Amino acid sequence: MRLLTAGLVIKRDDLLAEAEHCCQELARHTLVEKHDGGDWPGLLQWLNETQPHVLLVDVEHLQNAVEERVRQIKAASPESMIIAVHHAADSQMIISGMRAGLDEYFYPPLAKSLREVLERKIDQYTKSQFLTTSDRKTVAFLSAKGGCGGTTVACHTARELGKRMHQSGTHHVLLADLDLTGGNVRFLMRSKTPMSILDAMETTQGLDVATWNRMISNGHPGLEVISAPGDGLPRLPGQREVERVLNFARMRYQWTVLDLGCALTPYNLSILESLHELYLVASPDVLALFQVKQILGELQEHNFPAERVRLILNRSVEYEDKVVAQEAQKTLGITAYFSLPNDCSGLAEAYASGSLLAEHSPLGRQISAMTSKISGIENHSQSDQRQAPWYRKFRMARG
DSSP: OOOEEEEEEOOSHHHHHHHHHHHHHTTTTEEEEEOOOOSHHHHHHHHHHHOOSEEEEEHHHHTTOHHHHHHHHHHHSTTOEEEEEOSSOOHHHHHHHHHHTOSEEEOSSOHHHHHHHHHHHHHHHHHHTTTSOTTSEEEEEEESSTTSOHHHHHHHHHHHHHHHHHHHTOOOEEEEEOOTTTOHHHHHTTOOOSOOHHHHHTOTTOOOHHHHHHHOEEEETTEEEEOOOSSOOSOOOOHHHHHHHHHHHHHHOSEEEEEEEESOOHHHHTTGGGOSEEEEEEOSSHHHHHHHHHHHHHHHHTTOOGGGEEEEEEEEOHHHHHHHHHHHHHHHSOOEEEEEEOOHHHHHHHHHTTSOOOTTSHHHHHHHHHHHHHHOOOOTTHHHHTTSHHHHHHHHHHO
16 A cells, blocks of 8 residues: 655654654554754755655754744645644744644644544545546556566556657656566666665665666656666565655656566565556467466455556457457456557567667557557657658558
């Protein structure tokens, strides 16, 4: 499930201990990020990157400039619920704080009041998490089995999305490799940094722009890539570590595209609640479709909504498309969302030259069309492409 982020900026040890204890009791739903608050500009930068859903700030950090500092906090993290904590009730501070825009003011004992607020906020967040983020989406590609091409489809789709975001001048797209035991995104996208998404997960002080920029690669318009480790994996990260990175990504990118590798595991099952859509990539063969059936059953067991699952038939042959799609609908109870043609030789040639498949190739064009369907954003150059000789030839060949 997606976790509610609670930011703690508390100077007094006893107050910090109380707040941490309360959050630990709700650890299944709450992710805690801490900052010492000693450097005010640094704190504002941290808030801008972390965007906590609930912020507990020690009154001592507000000093004698309550209104100005609350205003700065709201500018840095406008959606945060701001709770001031103090060692005692101070009527003057309560009045000035509420006038400045504080949502709550707590003093010891914190447990009961803070727990009630966090539980209420968690309930609101759980109900609204997929209703209030329509402008920012997280989608994932999962291969039904090894060799179905899920990573290839994820990389090319992310490139297409990035190009469209770049054309429209909006937020960039992130391609994140969460297949930590495979790591093929690093090779296909020619990642230039030795750092990986595992480094981001292990950052204990919270991610910031400078640290993040050392971990990502780019090379395609509008697209940034964070790869999996390239030299083995000492351990699989926990849900809280994964969620910390995804929370950060959601604040920076309009689209986050995840490669989950192949087959469902306890590790990638923990990511499901963060997804708007899951694209299941399968080749049109009996074993792959059998694995699709198994995966759909597991998704149902974990209460993942069927309407958020999309089946992509990869490496299909045109005359078999309808037959396989009909069989999938009959046997699996799921409609094929899109069919992509087989172009193994074209992909092999492109990868050998250190690039992705040409966008004007038949498979490249179908991925472009699928990206339009996924995003609802038309390719600005599509009408120009339709006038190109290769496209007219391709259409004639298809009849």
